[in-house]
Amino acid sequence: MSYTEDALIEISGLSKSYGKHQVLTDLSLTLTPGIHALLGPNGAGKTTLVNILSTLIPYDAGRVRVLGRDPQKQRRQLQRLISLTGQYAAVDGQLTGMENMLMMGQLFGLSRSEAKRRADALLERFELSSAAGKRAATYSGGMRRKLDIAASLIAGPELIFLDEPTTGLDTRSRQALWDEINALAAAGTSIFLTTQYLEEADVLAERIMVLHGGSIVAEGTAAELKDRVGASTIQLHDAAGHIVETLPTRGDAAGLAAQLTRIAAERPEVSVTVRKPTLDEVFLELTGEPAAQDQQKESIPA
Ligand SMILES: Nc1ncnc2c1ncn2[C@@H]1O[C@H](COP(=O)(O)OP(=O)(O)OP(=O)(O)O)[C@@H](O)[C@H]1O
Ligand SMILES: [Mg+2]
Known part of the structure; x- marks a missing residue:
């Protein structure tokens, strides 16, 4: 790996406000390579954190390192090592699937032939080969999402940020994307994803973080988090x-x-x-939403 420290992401004392609205407060976190899922209710600051880590927006205070680089001060360097698929699809509807892929390849400095070779392989992997020549505007929401993700992979990044990658996908497409994420991870790519689906974090992530009240309130494997709620x-x-x-x-x-x-x-x-205990129960307990009453109602002391 091209960075010296073993950590994938190191954050300490990170704060971020929009005007008077403080979104992240003194957030600290260290992650090693692997698949990580960030959970949190709407408005918790997941997209804000992803956007900071992927160099899109500045932060106010703290120390942030992604692959050993400061996303604010070493923006260009870091951009060559990571990719981001945002919460809202960023494909150009006027271009075909293939043209979108090639444009992204060009952006990352690939030669045209190399970009074409990788685009062919990725479109195939995401079952978009037959639609490659059609304008993306004619794609279904799920196809656009897949194209968006395929395009973000063209440069072979070390670390991929996926902000709610499967929102709006049907079960089959979601499963296909999970398989793809696992395959990428197996090939040595690290993944940082946000999700609203607890099941997704449960099946996919080696480590799960729960963002609430501006900081990380829990972090660990799904099993570790579940143990916090009880046996x-x-x-x-x-x-x-x-x-x-x-x-x-x-x-x-x-x-x-x-x-x-x-x-x-x-x-x-x-x-x-x-x-x-389900991750749902863990999540509700940690974020203080109406708790998982069902399990308690069923419980009968031995
Ligand atoms: N550009 C901005 N200007 C002002 N406030 C913002 C901006 N972006 C986000 N916010 C606010 O910051 C908070 C966190 O937003 P963010 O989008 O990071 O949450 P999220 O966890 O990604 O939510 P969701 O699950 O809905 O995607 C919200 O209260 C939001 O209104
Ligand atoms: Mg978001």
């Missing part, structure tokens, strides 16, 4: 699949095994699922 519960279902009882666990394997053995002996008629 797993055992749910007993009747023949119709209805939950008839929910039992708390201590969270360790030996305790769980003993509980399951007892249930098998005493209640052979029930089927059993063991359930971790």
Whole structure:
């Protein structure tokens, strides 16, 4: 890697205001290479943070390093190493899919033949080959989104910022994009994405950050975040699949095994699922929105 420090992103004491409106307050965070998801309610400042990290907007105070570079002072250098797919698609509707790709390649200084070669491969990967010669204005929303992301990958960046990449995509396209993100990560590209979909963070991200009140209120793997909310519960279902009882666990394997053995002996008629707290429950607890009442209602002390 071309940067000296091992960290992908290092932030300390970052603040950002729009006029009197303070959006980020004394935010600190260190990330190593991998897939990272930033969660937060609407208006939390996700786009603001992504835009700062990807050199689009300045910050007011603090120390910020992305791939060892200051996005404010080493803007040009950093721009060669990263790509950004913004929350709102940035493709040119008057150009064809291929022309959009080539324009982006040119912007990043690729030769025309190299740009064409990469564009062909990327359009193929995003299932846009047959639409490559059509104007992007005629694409569906999902196709535009995919083109937008494909174009941002043409220069082979080390780090990709994706601001709500799958908003508005259907299930199939979302899955295809998840596969693509995983493939990129496996090939050594780091991903920083924001999402409104907790499931997306859960299945995709190695580490998840929750942005609330201007700073990061939690950071860790999905499992670590879920552990903060509590251990797993055992749910007993009747023949119709209805939950008839929910039992708390201590969270360790030996305790769980003993509980399951007892249930098998005493209640052979029930089927059993063991359930971790969902990321939804974690999110609601951390951001102080109306909490996950459902699980509590179901809970019956052992
Ligand atoms: N250019 C701007 N000028 C003034 N205020 C802004 C500007 N951009 C964002 N804001 C405000 O900053 C706050 C954070 O906005 P931001 O777009 O970063 O949130 P977000 O977490 O990305 O939200 P969403 O989930 O809706 O995309 C909001 O209150 C927003 O109104
Ligand atoms: Mg946003």
